[in-house]
Amino acid sequence: MELHNDPTLAEEYLAVRRELVLPFTREEAWPLLGDPAELETWFADEVGFEVEEGASGPVRVAEGERFAVVEEVVEGRRISFRWWDPAEPDAETLVEMTLDDVADGTRLVVVELPVQSLPAAPASPGGGPQLAATR
């Protein structure tokens, strides 16, 4: 199951979910997620990982530096990664960003939730595509 499509998500996992409709086709919008340089224009100040499954690296955000491991990349559609503050590795969260086709463009849905709240969360990098299928 894809996290962003789960209507019971907030109830089940107490996840943070946000969305924004982009005035582009999905293909045009993809670089905003799939290109680290584009991610640096809105998501974080510095993105030190490649958008490839299993890739990892630091991410600098306003609150400080975090470390991320890419879990899943579906070209043109979705990226998900786990990230955490190195000072607090137990507070690891999963971020999933998905693009959906909608009538007036492309909807970006972001979901973030603590990894511990997933019933069968994989603990190792490259736990990958099955992540969204947990439950």
Added chain:
Amino acid sequence: MSEQRDAVAGAVFAALADPTRRAVVRRLSQVGSATASSLAAELPVTRQAIAKHLVALREAGLVVADPVGREVRFRLTPAPFADAMGWMASTGARWDERLARLEGRLAERATPG
């Protein structure tokens, strides 16, 4: 600063990943305190299952047990829930900022000239 809070929030989320535990928490939030037997009477699960979930909730620091006479009454400890809600509020606010930045950038791009 917020890291400790995030870790506590993670424990809360883990404990609440189970629907029965959520039902127990909801019930305790309504009645204040209850015994395992009274919870089992009100929820569609056995007393044994309730007892198991109460152990998990106690271990996560979400519930405390008070011996009252010959029975044990369980009640919620509010602080961890406040931490979890705090995590959700601050994480949500960060995404609001990021998406506002993205929106601003798209507006710039769409401006003619």
